[in-house]
Amino acid sequence: MIVRDFNRIVQEDRDRVVSDAQWTSVRMLLAGDGMGFSFHITILEAGSEHTFEYKNHFESVYCIEGRGRVTDLATGETHPIAPGVMYALNLHDRHRLRADEKLVMACCFNPPVTGTEVHREDGSYAAAEELREA
Amino acid sequence: MIVRDFNRIVQEDRDRVVSDAQWTSVRMLLAGDGMGFSFHITILEAGSEHTFEYKNHFESVYCIEGRGRVTDLATGETHPIAPGVMYALNLHDRHRLRADEKLVMACCFNPPVTGTEVHREDGSYAAAEELREA
Numbered sequence: 001m002i003v004r005d006f007n008r009i010v011q012e013d014r015d016r017v018v019s020d021a022q023w024t025s026v027r028m029l030l031a032g033d034g035m036g037f038s039f040h041i042t043i044l045e046a047g048s049e050h051t052f053e054y055k056n057h058f059e060s061v062y063c064i065e066g067r068g069r070v071t072d073l074a075t076g077e078t079h080p081i082a083p084g085v086m087y088a089l090n091l092h093d094r095h096r097l098r099a100d101e102k103l104v105m106a107c108c109f110n111p112p113v114t115g116t117e118v119h120r121e122d123g124s125y126a127a128a129e130e131l132r133e134a
Numbered sequence: 135m136i137v138r139d140f141n142r143i144v145q146e147d148r149d150r151v152v153s154d155a156q157w158t159s160v161r162m163l164l165a166g167d168g169m170g171f172s173f174h175i176t177i178l179e180a181g182s183e184h185t186f187e188y189k190n191h192f193e194s195v196y197c198i199e200g201r202g203r204v205t206d207l208a209t210g211e212t213h214p215i216a217p218g219v220m221y222a223l224n225l226h227d228r229h230r231l232r233a234d235e236k237l238v239m240a241c242c243f244n245p246p247v248t249g250t251e252v253h254r255e256d257g258s259y260a261a262a263e264e265l266r267e268a
Contacts, residue, residue, distance in 0.1 A: 039196065
């Protein structure tokens, strides 16, 4: 059994904390944990806006705290985000997430994030294979 | 993009709500959603105690709300549960979860739960294959 505490990771295990422009992701589980998915708590700053497209991953995002909006950039449809709302990128959907308030999101990735990915300019993570080739 | 709201599911989509003795699981994502994992919000009533062993699944459990304790029944070790604490059953660990307060947990399962499983007396879910054979 693996037991980890978000608050302890933030204080003591900064290798598991990844930040980019106005977002921070705390990796509770990564590929190396052998679960077949990764699990992150991601915090997006109030007033920030983010465009993501995970071409190589499925991701689900569950709102624990805060309010915002997610726009499916293929259809133009916008959905309100509030505690209890989940969106799942089952089509690797390119999307824009706006944090009207600070958002705290629980995110699952399949395949699991290894921890070595970087967000590319197109908003995607490279697949592990592409990273090995890079 | 799939968008679902916990609060709406609880009110309007009871097929996604599964209850047993003193726990309720709201299936935000199931196998049929094609994400390769399932994602559930599970609520355990204050004062309740549960023994689970997912012999056929990996599960991670992240505490959103409430306090309790989880005991690894192989080692006897007990870990406090509070908001921000996650445990992951990477060894299909048989475990006991006590809810000292009402617990709200975000749970990921791999392989994804199909929605047709039942908890067996030993605390496991049958694998999809076993259910088909049954």
